[in-house]
Amino acid sequence: MVSKLLNVCAVFAITSLIVGVVAPLLVLVGRIEMKTYLFWLNLATLVWFVCGTVWITPQLFGHRFDEMTRQAFFRFKKK
């Protein structure tokens, strides 16, 4: 269950980075307004800090949580 949570967080975190790259490119080519870009970038930031923190530093949430995510597919350092 906890491993699944880490995998979901990883997918969301990666997606938020992609949004952070794509949104300004859409402004550049005139497909979206600056206001829309700022909304998506702020949302992506929020998602990154919530999900990215769980994904990259599970040890911040305690030793038990860290141990339970050892076998997750997207885990950075597996045992």
Add this chain to the structure above:
Amino acid sequence: MGKLTFRSITAKLDALYEFDREPVTEDKLLNGAKFAAFFAGEHVAATEFVIGPFFVLHGVAAFDLFVGLLIGNLLAVLSWTFICAPIAVRTRLTLYWYLRRIGGPGVTLIYNVANAVLYCILAGSMISVAATAIGLGFHLPTPALTDVYPNSVAWVLIVLATGSIVVLLAILGFEKLSQFSSVCVPWLFIIFFAGAVALLPSFGQLSSLSDFWHIASTRIWTGVASPGQEKFSIWHIIFFAWFCNLAMHVDLSDMATLRYAKKWTYGLYSAFGMYPGHYLAWICSGVMMAAVAREMNPGLMAFTAAGFAGALAVVVAGWTTANPTMYRAGLALQTVTPNWPRWKITLIAGTITTILACFPVFFLRLLDFVALYGLILMPIGAVVFAEHWIFPRLGLQQYWVERRHANFNIPALLTWIITLVICFALPIHLFFKWLPGYFLALVLYSAASYVWQARTKTELLMEVAADGQ
């Protein structure tokens, strides 16, 4: 409370670095990907929000910037590869322990304290940068480019508040913060990229690469310096990009990391830090600054380019980079205290850092400070280089101080002082002083060591002869 003596201070200094006293063993060596990640994470910081904009203010031309950064960063990568990495891989020691063998405990102690003071100033400038973003919420006017002292009570209060939070968090959990900073790095790259790309259309029609180049050279890096700012040429850019991490490559601080490398060629992995951090990020922050009325206000610049995410980026970048810098300063200061606990040291280092941060001169003259930082420590890098590579070729004894159980390597100390005096007297721009200074230090140290070793040997022979009679 124990009495502070030179011996007790150096013993504490040794104990502090005890964990990395032994050379790294074969089984502990790391692969190249680890180094790529390390360098990429290390070289995107709050200072990137200031350096790129300063190039715009200093009237750098677009060609000079793009080509200058390309060459300067290449020279930095080559310095890691040909100067730092080979010594690190051959000795497998940190600079601390290698300098201990070469300079003796006395020189190492002075080096550590000098480093601590410079670290505090660097961390202070990062707190100032973070304060510009927090100040946005309070409509705080940022200091003018010529300001040395704080320009308002509000600025002091915001900096003190920001610094206090940074120090408090560092005391409560330095390790957890360090782990958290690894989460921030990829996101910071995104903010730099997104901010610059989204603001490009504000300069005009952009539908091809030639449009971009036209905008870059006529609207961003125009080649005209702002009033009161010195004009920078391509040489300034090349040298700045090269020496901006002088403390790490030529001054050999990164021996601590590169001693884990399998081969000296792993120094090339520093390109993963240089080109995204000191090329892309500097260019992006320059674009953002030019779009925001050419005003040196990192907080406002990032807020305009990336909204709350941008302002948060400035705060987080300042905070996460000030944190390890304060930790390193604390480590160095720990040696000269009577067994104070970790929290007390961090509090002292943090308080000094926060007070320094109130003076805008440190972040508004960041380019000069970075140059001074590398310059002040540079002679020690030359001393270690000479001892490692030149001494065996000249037939001089290596680690003379260690063999003699001396506290101070007098030639090293003299080289340090004389080189700096000559460097400061040289009638050339601050950015260029370190290079002739480095060669001067190599020659001075080799010559002084030759004389010192010959004199010591003569004295020993005379003592033996006197004992024999």
